[in-house]
Amino acid sequence: MGGWAIAVHGGAGVDPNLPAHRQEQAKQLLTRCLQLGVSALNSNLPAIDVVELVVRELETDPLFNSGRGSALTEKGTVEMEASIMDGTKRRCGAVSGVTTVKNPISLARLVMDKSPHSYLAFSGAEEFARQQGVETVDNEYFITPENVGMLKLAKEANAILFDYRIPSAGNETCGAGVESPLQMNGLPISIYAPETVGCVVVDGQGCCAAGTSTGGLMNKMTGRIGDSPLIGAGTYAGEVCGVSCTGEGEAIIRGTLAREVAAVMEYRGLKLQEAVDFVIKERLDEGMAGLIAVSKSGEVAYGFNCNGMFRGCATQDGFMEVGIWE
């Protein structure tokens, strides 16, 4: 084996009644981002740079829940977070509570490269952004009318319930009018904003990198941090692989999901797909999540135990595929 490989995702937990044109839009975006990554890899850009490049693209497009198009807090504002990790020396950078930075993944990269720390948040992160001269905009820039509508529905559904098994009300006003009993993170699937975007890459030198970015949970408490900026939970890259997760943040954090894939490869000798399957099957209990992963030998894999995950993968031998469902 060998050669480069790349995978991207736009979130796990998809409404089974998602209109066809929305599915098409998603697949087009995933394809475009994959192609961006593939070109970069073909021109020998290192894995870490490819990850940042591709995640920036996913953040900038309002379709998925990150950057512009982020889910809204209970106060109707946007608080974004992201993390990036370079498998070579396991260097990492993360940010949370970002409100004006156009591309949080790039700020996370700067934390990794230009600060003595690994993780900066809220006003400290914003201040660092200004010092670094990154592109900033008003918080309103990130808010889309669609998400304003979603927030309203989430509040009506009295969502983010402590007991995720409480049946939800109000979901007949959304989706294609068909009531769906599926829930994710306490929200009916039809108004759940699949969280997070991510990218994992192994380059021609066998170096792995991973990056994840999100606006977080719709209607979340302000100050709530999820799995995306947490190294070992939402993002991990080491010598053997790169992983990015999406789904129910609590489950991903408790399961230290991204690290788990690497750990079973390192300590149990599992191959990439086996490791991904094991983690999804055995490490999620009642939690719902998905992940994408690449290995240093050029393999790519993904897995999810929930209803759909927006994803795409490509390898150097010409293989390319995007998908949403099983």
Added chain:
Amino acid sequence: MGWAIALHGGAGDIPLSLPPERRRPREEALRRCLQIGVEALKSKMAPLDVVELVVRELENCPHFNAGRGSVLTNKGTIEMEASIMDGNTKKCGAVSGLTTVVNAISLARLVMEKTPHIYLAFDGAEEFAKEQGVETIDSSHFITAENIERLKQAQEANRVQVDYTQPIQKIDSKKETPIANGDSQLGTVGCVAVDSQGNLASATSTGGLVNKMVGRIGDTPVIGAGTYANELCAVSATGKGESIIRGTVARDVAALMEFKGLSLEEAARCVVEERTPKGTVGLVAVSAKGEISVSHNTTGMFRACASEDGYSEIAIWSFGLN
């Protein structure tokens, strides 16, 4: 089997020449906190409650870098963080950027039990604290003269300082001065406990890094880095946050036990000796079987531990090892 408890007050380049007046108050505090934890376990308190109780005590003690006695940011302010994890359910809670909450670990516990989230930070966390009616106090309560001096020194040295046990000294001191190379690390308090049924829990709390950037988050509130507990073991780490995060230290101890069949001690040593750079990490851990491990690749780590079979230790350095 049987209960066991281990707690720490930070790992770092604690010099063997640490004068008694700096050593004794900490040893006394460790002794007192150990006693509290042991009594609690003996009276069958659940390990999750025990670790919270002990860490609250450590936070209240001004000699350690958590709660009162927290080190200061580069703006001279306080930003505290903590996390707690229950081994049975793997439920966890974490907080960061606290400025007025007297016991960060208790707020972390409330996040775990009273919200659908795991981790709240900064303004959102402070707001939640008010809603919950937890004890809050003016931020100045946490600031000690010693830490003001430490910050001043660090800023003069223009370096982010992790080791705060260094006596207040001139920068040009010729004594062994870990500050000089900026590699000294210390920070954080933590506690892990297991009862005779094998229920495990872990809790960690800190003020962070001296002279840290405002908004800097370390390993302490990151589940899998500074804190972890499952059905096999409970771990609380301390040292250089950035290294602990990259090394997913607390999780790795458990992962080595689970996937490679290592014993608690072997797993802890592997992580500390082989998977993290020297001088960066210390940890305390207990296993479901009631074993204890105290491992550090730093010069020292303030810690205390005890188990049901009568074993008990309060120490700073480790002799005859490495």
